[in-house]
Amino acid sequence: MNQWWIAIIAIIVAPIIGGFLAGIDRKITARLQGRYGPPIVQPFYDFFKLLGKSRIATSRMQFVWIYGYLVFMITCVVFLVLKLDLLLLIFLLGFAGISFVLGGFSSKSPYSHFGANRELMQILSYEPVLLLMALGVYAQNGSFMISEIMKPGAAPLLPSLWPIFIAVLLVLTIKLRKSPFDLSTSHHGHQELVKGIMTEFSGPYYALINLTEWYEIVLVLGIVALFWANPLWVGIIIALAAFVLELIIDNIAARMTVGWMVKFTWAVGLVLCVLNIAYLYLIKGGA
Amino acid sequence: MGIINTSRIKSPWIMHFDNSSCNGCDIEVLACLTPLYDVERFGIVNMGNPKHADVLVVTGPVNRRTARVLKNLYAQIPDPKMVIAVGTCACSGGVFHNCYNILGGVDKVIPVDVYVPGCAAKPEAIIDGVVLALQKLSKALGVAK
Numbered sequence: 470m471n472q473w474w475i476a477i478i479a480i481i482v483a484p485i486i487g488g489f490l491a492g493i494d495r496k497i498t499a500r501l502q503g504r505y506g507p508p509i510v511q512p513f514y515d516f517f518k519l520l521g522k523s524r525i526a527t528s529r530m531q532f533v534w535i536y537g538y539l540v541f542m543i544t545c546v547v548f549l550v551l552k553l554d555l556l557l558l559i560f561l562l563g564f565a566g567i568s569f570v571l572g573g574f575s576s577k578s579p580y581s582h583f584g585a586n587r588e589l590m591q592i593l594s595y596e597p598v599l600l601l602m603a604l605g606v607y608a609q610n611g612s613f614m615i616s617e618i619m620k621p622g623a624a625p626l627l628p629s630l631w632p633i634f635i636a637v638l639l640v641l642t643i644k645l646r647k648s649p650f651d652l653s654t655s656h657h658g659h660q661e662l663v664k665g666i667m668t669e670f671s672g673p674y675y676a677l678i679n680l681t682e683w684y685e686i687v688l689v690l691g692i693v694a695l696f697w698a699n700p701l702w703v704g705i706i707i708a709l710a711a712f713v714l715e716l717i718i719d720n721i722a723a724r725m726t727v728g729w730m731v732k733f734t735w736a737v738g739l740v741l742c743v744l745n746i747a748y749l750y751l752i753k754g755g756a
Numbered sequence: 757m758g759i760i761n762t763s764r765i766k767s768p769w770i771m772h773f774d775n776s777s778c779n780g781c782d783i784e785v786l787a788c789l790t791p792l793y794d795v796e797r798f799g800i801v802n803m804g805n806p807k808h809a810d811v812l813v814v815t816g817p818v819n820r821r822t823a824r825v826l827k828n829l830y831a832q833i834p835d836p837k838m839v840i841a842v843g844t845c846a847c848s849g850g851v852f853h854n855c856y857n858i859l860g861g862v863d864k865v866i867p868v869d870v871y872v873p874g875c876a877a878k879p880e881a882i883i884d885g886v887v888l889a890l891q892k893l894s895k896a897l898g899v900a901k
């Protein structure tokens with residue numbers, strides 16, 4: 470019964486936190502660009518306004534995939550707060566990403582297809598890193614369970630897994646859709662091709678995508694916080710610091726190409742992960 | 757539904773369409789987005805996609821070719837939507853009014869809610885136009901403002 474309550478509270482509170490983080494994001498970004506910026510609650514205004522717009526359908530399947538994206542993302546958040554299996558969480562996150570891609574592919578617009586292809590390349594870039602992160606956690610703890618990471622008295626992961634942490638920061642940039650990796654859709658450049666996958670989503674369905682993005686922010690920051698789960702507040706501070714770091718990188722970096730993103734995350738992210746795991750297994754003798 | 761109506765006033769996303777203006781008004785529209793005027797303060801975001809937009813900002817006189825495009829864009833914006841004609845050309849045809857290819861102001865093709873005159877319309881006037889459009893919308897929705 471207790472578990473149910475935790476899950477329900479997480480489902481309600483996560484988008485509120487995510488929405489405020491998105492508002493802080495817009496405010497800080499505006500300040501970094503020398504502008505005043507919208508109020509912190511602006512994402513909520515946008516969300517409710519979009520809910521009230523009329524529905525324009527371009528394809529029926531699109532909506533099925535959008536609900537799939539939302540439901541899988543919520544499931545991931547529930548997995549995180551109930552401290553279940555990290556490996557399963559990462560596969561569910563993959564499902565969520567694929568639902569979004571199929572949503573993009575389900576209309577005929579070439580821009581939408583372009584965006585969906587790019588989103589696919591993003592998944593190709595971050596999913597292996599996340600899988601290796603789970604493997605690194607296994608090498609350290611001997612278990613994929615998040616409850617094992619958060620067990621009282623368990624040593625923080627960051628000191629032994631810091632190369633993987635750097636790789637996860639790369640994933641964070643991709644997942645938060647920040648420069649240099651905001652390729653399939655972006656929070657800036659509304660007139661450009663980078664808004665591709667959003668082209669055919671409008672009104673309430675666009676609002677649902679925003680909602681899913683808020684869950685996503687909380688989820689990925691939660692994964693970052695796992696690196697220092699004892700005491701958890703240190704992890705949360707690390708996650709918030711990572712968030713601010715992403716905003717600064719977003720504003721000083723230019724957008725790179727898709728090919729560059731895949732090469733960079735594989736060459737840097739995967740190598741860091743593999744070296745980290747190899748060190749844990751070969752030098753320290755494994756779990 | 758109160759919160760949705762309030763949000764409609766607080767988050768107008770605009771889409772800018774250039775019919776056949778001399779580009780004077782377009783530059784003024786874009787100037788509104790710069791740090792000096794920063795319309796994002798009011799939640800105004802310049803969208804490139806009619807499916808995400810609430811307010812259609814049109815510059816320049818309608819000619820025979822752009823009339824079709826304009827109608828199409830207007831149809832693609834989900835309700836509720838507003839149209840703002842920016843610049844004398846968009847209001848009435850302006851200096852181009854009796855050219856052989858010009859139909860006249862934007863209101864010859866789609867219903868216009870707010871006219872912002874000026875050649876070119878100043879950024880302040882454009883922001884004022886958006887505010888006026890929002891007041892009109894809030895009156896129509898019955899939200900006290």
Ligand code: SF4
Pocket residue numbers: 776777778779780781815816842843844845846850851874875876877
């Ligand atoms: S109103 Fe003046 S500045 Fe604007 S498009 Fe017409 S001629 Fe150009």
